[in-house]
Amino acid sequence: MLESNTTPLPTIAKSHNNVSNSDDESNLYLFADGSCPDLTIAISAPGKVILHGEHSVVYDKLAVAASLGLRTHLTLNEQKSYQGQQGFIKIELPELGLIHTYNMIDVQNELLNKQLPLTKSAAQFNWEKPNLINHEELLHMVEEFVNKNSGSTPLSHHQQLSLYSLFYLLTGIFGSLNVPLKSFTLKTETNLAISSGSGSSASYSVTIAAALIQYLRLKAVFIRIKDVSKSNYKSSRVWCTSLKKFDDKELEIISNWAFLAEKIIHGTPSGIDNTICTYGSIVEFRKSTGPKQLNLCEFRLLLVNTKVKRDTKRMVKNVLVLKQRHPEIIDLILNAMDEISKNAISCLRQLNHFHVSNEWDELELQLWYDKLGELTDMNQHLLQALGVSHPTLDSICSICKSAGLYCKLTGAGGGGYAISLIPPHITEEQVVKLTENLQSQGFETILTKLGGPGVTID
Template sequence: MSQPSDTTTDLSLSVSAPGKVILFGEHSVVHNKLAIAASLGLRTYLHFKECSESNNIHIEIPTVTLTYCINFKVLQQSLRTDFKCITDGPDLLDHVEVVTNVQKFINENSTAKFNDQQLTSLTGIFYLLFGILHSVDNLKPFTIKIETDLSLGAGTGSSASFAVTVAAAFVYYKHLKLLRTKLAAFSEDDKSLISKWAYCIEKICHGLPSGIDNTICTYGSMVKFRKSEGMQLVPTCEFQLLLVNTKVARSTKQILNNVMVLMQNHTAITDSILNTMDLIAESAVRFISEIGNDTNNSVLYQRLGELADLNQCMLQSLGVSHPAINRICTLLQRASLSGKLTGAGGGGYVITIIPPHLSKNVLNNIIEQLNSEGFETVLTKLGGLGVSID
């Protein structure tokens, strides 16, 4: 449902998108194996406001300690020159050329030195701005502020949640400027477009992403995903999830490269590992669906936990675990819980699904022990709302 917007005043909007966890299928999903992912109850929030009385575009991202201003006329001039040949839709863009032009634009219009996170954030914002808003003639100066519940670089989809949120804001803003109507929610066509634009930013961040992060951050819920088949909803119940942050930083791009080298050196063996991970994910889908019909069945949770243990073993054999991850999994086992890494590994988060029959005392005790060893824990929900207009 849409309604006319007031074009006599400065427009403002707020959007948000969830983070995500991969429950099964890390790394193997890149090679057309099945993965299961779900949205988190942790989100990224973007607040956008036109400022017609200002001469600048102002961007603030506290998470990466970034405050950036650029003269609006400089942006307009660049839209007419460097990006004048851009065409609608991410499928038609020359990705490398756009990234090169965006980074040239940033370098030429800033005297500050940016770290990797700051430069990647700015590149993503201006990539999407030029890509989505280039055809909007009546742009005004504006401010953007982006905040998040998510830890960066920890395997919970922070980059995809960021990309989806920015893409959603610009898609919605373009809708307001061209059609002059406000939306209550994004349509399926909007979501498809937002996800595609976000995937472009994921390529900047990670090189060769699977596409699952931008998909789940856009659509929410719980899905199974195979690159050759696309996304399918997994019908189930709401799960409680314990996220345990190792607080070990790592480079997703480097870990993916390491796995690729291992696969080249030991192709037959790694193919077998990936096929086993595919079977684990297929089995997990069945148990997750059965739990949806029998939410208090402790045996089903036990079987799902066994699959998580097997998946973690496969990931260890690919060399993507870490001593901190292994320690967390050991502590969880003492509480009869099954932990596994999520995302690229090498640090980041360990996840464990909390069965409803687990006593609060046991849960509180394991959380206290994990925290006492220097890890950070967050209790949250799995499978919530995707990108939304707030």
């Protein structure tokens, strides 16, 4: 395994760029090899929960989702290279027990220097247009590279998918770029449980895409590259008014790249997870129309981890098979879930009005929370009818109901997390008693909030 050397190079030059009035680059320096001293990129993105619309959202029904106060953090540290030293990319994914170093020459020759597989001509593609990637062909390239260069120890399923996603994004974004890629170490840390329905894979994919795009932005500023595209690809200039945040166009590009990575992990994702992890907040979402932020206040949420791993691809496929066998019945269930989402949005807006204006009494506020809770209960029963619940999820819902709270699964189901919104009329003593009860039966509980920021440069 290659180790990075941290001794500074002797030759250093000041960068005198002025790219689109950037407010961050005035004191940046370059080493002779084009690398930057102590270049560290820190990115974080939230997890997500689906409040309403699991599985039905795949069939263009309305869903309601929100970002969590739990996040994935990524750091990318560029390393200086030295005469005789091979370039490298070191990947550290401690949650998956993975640390591996890849030779930069192999990455260049087997991925970045190859022509990208596209659905249109290269002259129409650049890093801003992920929708033109031939997904299956690029994935095949990446799979061959990872399987060949990841050492003799077999990779676990999650390790494999994480590496496929990472090198897919690296190749898709940098394969068309005329931007020097220096040795770097990339490390992620997360407080999101994997395969639990909390958006851990989308949060991971968003941080990777955002970090690579931030790396591109920094390089464009440091080296002052007028056109970042290789000669045979569509021209592209990087205009950034600030290196401290992403603009709306960049957020859209990040989300679109993350969606392609989600296809690797989940097969046929709806797009809601990468959207939430990119933009944050509470949103309504329909595949055909995209996300719409609801601009609501934050709500308190109890997350309960069943500790049962689930397989999103399998759950989605099971619903599809059920729909093919009983189309009329399943369509009725999906339509009912669509109506639940619409009614839940109305409740959330009314509750937001109460919280912002303070124009309510306790009885009226509790009435609206109960109405929202009843919708939660109905949604859980419909998900049971689709066959995506689990005995542990059913048990958690029962325990919460005995404590006066409504509860449902979130995400694909079959395990993972259950969620319960905590109304203001539920006392801290009641919450403590409930969490202790759940923990005594082997479940993990987390008190957090809904809403909050999406992907950020930390």
